[in-house]
Amino acid sequence: MKKIGLVSPFPPKKDGIAIYSDNLYQSLKKNEYEIVTIGNRGSNADYNVDFKSFNLQKDIYNIIKKEKIDIIHIQYVAALFGRRFMNINLISALNLSVPVIVTLHEVQYCTKGFKNKILSYIEKKIINKADSIVVHTGQQKKFLEKKYKAENITHIYHGLSLYRIQKSPNNKIIFFGMISKGKGVEYLIKAMQYLPEYHLLIAGRFVDKKTKKSVIKELKALNLKNISMHFGWVGEEQKKTYYKNSDLVVLPYVWAPYQSGVMHDALSWNLPLVVTEEGGLPELVREFRFGEIVKTRSPAEIAKGVKSVFNNYAKYKEGIIRYRKAANWKTVAYKHLTLYELVTRDLKYSKNI
Known part of the structure; x- marks a missing residue:
């Protein structure tokens, strides 16, 4: 052995x-x-x-x-x-x-x-x-x-793991993961101005004080009612609950030389994605078509991508099935x-x- x-x-x-x-x-x-x-x-x-x-x-x-x-x-x-x-x-x-x-x-x-x-x-x-x-x-x-x-x-x-969940989409969006400058959370917050009928949950721990200050400043300035937050480390059981109650994961990253673990969490829970055209993020989305790819640093394009996914939800689920078989x-x-x-x-x- x-x-x-x-x-x-x-x-x-x-x-x-x-x-x-x-x-x-x-x-x-x-x-x-x-x-x-x-x-x-x-x-x-x-x-x-x-x-x-x-x-x-x-x-x-x-x-x-x-x-x-x-x-x-x-x-x-x-x-x-x-x-x-x-x-x-x-x-x-x-x-x-x-x-x-x-x-x-x-x-x-x-x-x-x-x-x-x-x-x-x-x-x-x-x-x-x-x-x-x-x-x-x-x-x-x-x-x-x-x-x-x-x-x-x-x-x-x-x-990725293979969790089985079947439900109708209910306009619930999640950003999950470590919150750093490269994650572009501020652009997603701004995008929610164009998405009043959708709800966003931001869940994750700040990596540094500067990013925390920037994100909280943006939240206070816009004061949108369709955003809720859980700032801090999210344990595995709470993470599962958040994914079960979500319909779409958005990765608005502005620096991404990696394949995202959060992307694979989303696919484990059968959730499609909106990702920015940044680093390695679009590669699998383009290959398997389980989400939309949008321009980096563009709140309007993020909002457009969100609407596209919800308007063609079943199509993106087919791409998720293909990737789950391969990965x-x-x-x-x-x-x-x-x-x-x-x-x-x-x-x-x-x-x-």
Whole structure:
């Protein structure tokens, strides 16, 4: 039996990657592979290490040796491994005694500005050093292959649960998730001026004080009666209740180098979406047609997209059904197990999945 070392935050960490990795872990452990969880501090995992430490390579190596691990699989976003020193600790940790797979939860399409140039530099280093890279869409795979001339990129969908809910739409919209500058919540608030017959729930925790001040200022200035709020961390049971009572998820993001976990929550609950033309957000919407894509930073276009979805609700449900077949956790786990097998056999895995 092969052992996989899964390196990631895990619950109770209040983190979308932690939730993703827990779902992946629960799906993988039903199969013939043994999974050893390696979390950061505060994670409920078999081992806890400091992801931001320069001892990261040594710490993971010691776990590999003790547990006789065959493959290390790292879930990656830059902030997890420190905001200083350009993730040198993580890049060094890719030099191990076993194959290393890295799932990139962000793909750097944009190279304008100092921040994006740094993130692209780190991305290139990771792709060059890892044995295999996993991304969540076919477009991300093609982009990285062209940008870096990479031959180790594999595309596996993000993964989603299959909740069954059937009800008639009732004009209820939700924005869910961490609220940061890049999420564009202010534009959705402004869009509700054009949607008096609809109701919006904003549910999530602010990432920083500046964004909180900006969002609350917008809410007070407009004083719309068709918006309600739940500011703070939303637990899993409350989250389920909110999705059950919603008809549409809107992602008005202005910066999105990733595939959204909230998007996959929506699809898990059979909810169509309105997303902005930003980063990786439109890729799956365009492929499976389970929502509308609208112009970034445009309240009027967001409102138009909302009306389009509600006017053609059944059409978008058909797209959701197609994606749920391709991206449920059972299928995603099988794809990962296939990748693990190919990597341990040193085959050209990116061409075989």
